[in-house]
Amino acid sequence: MSAAELLQIFLMSERIRQLRMRALIHQRISSSARQRAKRLTMIYLATVAREKTSLQALPPIKVFTSKEMTKLSEEDYLEKFHISKASFWFILDKLSFHLCKRELRDTPLWKQIAVSLYILATTESLKSIGDMFGMERSSVVKVFLEFCYGINLIFQEEYMKGYPPTSEGISTIRKGFETTSGLSQAYGAVGVYHVDVKETDKRARTPVQILVVADHRNKFTYVEIGQPGDNSNMFERSALKDYHKCNKLFYSMSRKLGGTSVPMFLIGDASFHLQPFLMTPFQHANLSPQELYFNAVLLKTHLSVENAFAQVKKRFPRIETCKDIQVDVIPILTKTLCIMHNILLERNDLLQESVAIDTIPPVIPSAIDEDGMGMTIRDEIAKDLFSCYRSLGH
Secondary structure (H helix, E strand, O other), X not given: OOHHHHHHHHHHHHHHHHHHHHHHHHOOOOHHHHHHHHHHHHHHHHHHHHHHHHHHHOOOOOOOOHHHHHOOOHHHHHHHHOOXXXXXXXXXXXXXXXXXXXXXXXXXXXXXXXXXXXXXXXOOOHHHHHHHHOOOHXXXXXXXXXXXXXXXXXXXXXXXXXXXXXXXXXXXXXXXXXXHHOOOOEEEEEEEEEEEEXXXXXXXXXXXXXXXXXXXXXXEEEEEEOOOOOOOOOHHHOHXXXXXXXXXXXXXXXXXXXXXXXXXXXEOOOOOOOEOOXXXXXXXXXXXXXXXXXXXXXXXXXXXXXXXXHHHHHHOOHHHHOOOOOHHHHHXXXXXXXXXXXXXXXXXXXXXXXXXXXXXXXXXXXXXXXXXXHHXXXXXXXXXXXXXXXXXXX
């Protein structure tokens, strides 16, 4: 029952008391006052009875216990945590040393992992999740943050190692893209995604940009979070651009195409600026068959990052709503989700359902690369792709 309803009941009961006192004092009550007092009495008694019945009908809060945990089937793990039973216990085993801290000793390891994964896999409030596991909201927040720190500390080096690049890593990714799409010299597909964070103490939602790169296997190789509320071109001021513009390894592994040296490059959509290390689609009118084919290959290759982020949102919907998540937690949360995605892909723990990709019309950039080198490289790549396509008899 709400506070307003309780206040109304109190006022009614107070009014009844006053009417009865007046009747005793004056020994005379008009017929209308008597009827009104009787009506108020009946309303008050009916309200109390209804409230008592509703309280009896409420089921007690079911606290999730270790005994119930042992009874969970594979389907239960997938339904509650969106990962397999084997992956759940694999993560618990790897994080066990990190989570055995003095301030967390009162919370069993299985509960710390279960609470954290349940937060990621649902959009329920942290208080509701705390009630389900028999924990205070403050303890839920503490456990969840330690889980995120542990995932980044223990798993990042093994499961997200695209940057800084190595010769072996570049060769593997380059060969992967050549096999899947025929595009030579590609090192990853880059995308910028947005989430709106609504903090509990604020009415307005704060937009946050997420810059990610994925390889040919739909695995994330790079994650960077923008400043809250900043909607400017994130890639242009990112460390990712500095990596591809200044890292000598990307240029030392260049290939000659038609007399032009082509470095390792990223694949972006039409919202990015064309640059020697960042290929974007042709956008002018009356595209030639060669340019149309290049755009088709580029679109197919760019799907790797779109698929990867769509899978993260499908498996871990907390990132889309950011319910009960503070803005300053978004960086560690996003990186945790991307690392978790890579871990589960590596373990072949895949989503059973197909994932729908959001189709957003690209924003055409206002400028192109300054010295025109990006256009030269793109033309040579398109020429090479189309000649290979024609050589196959198409």
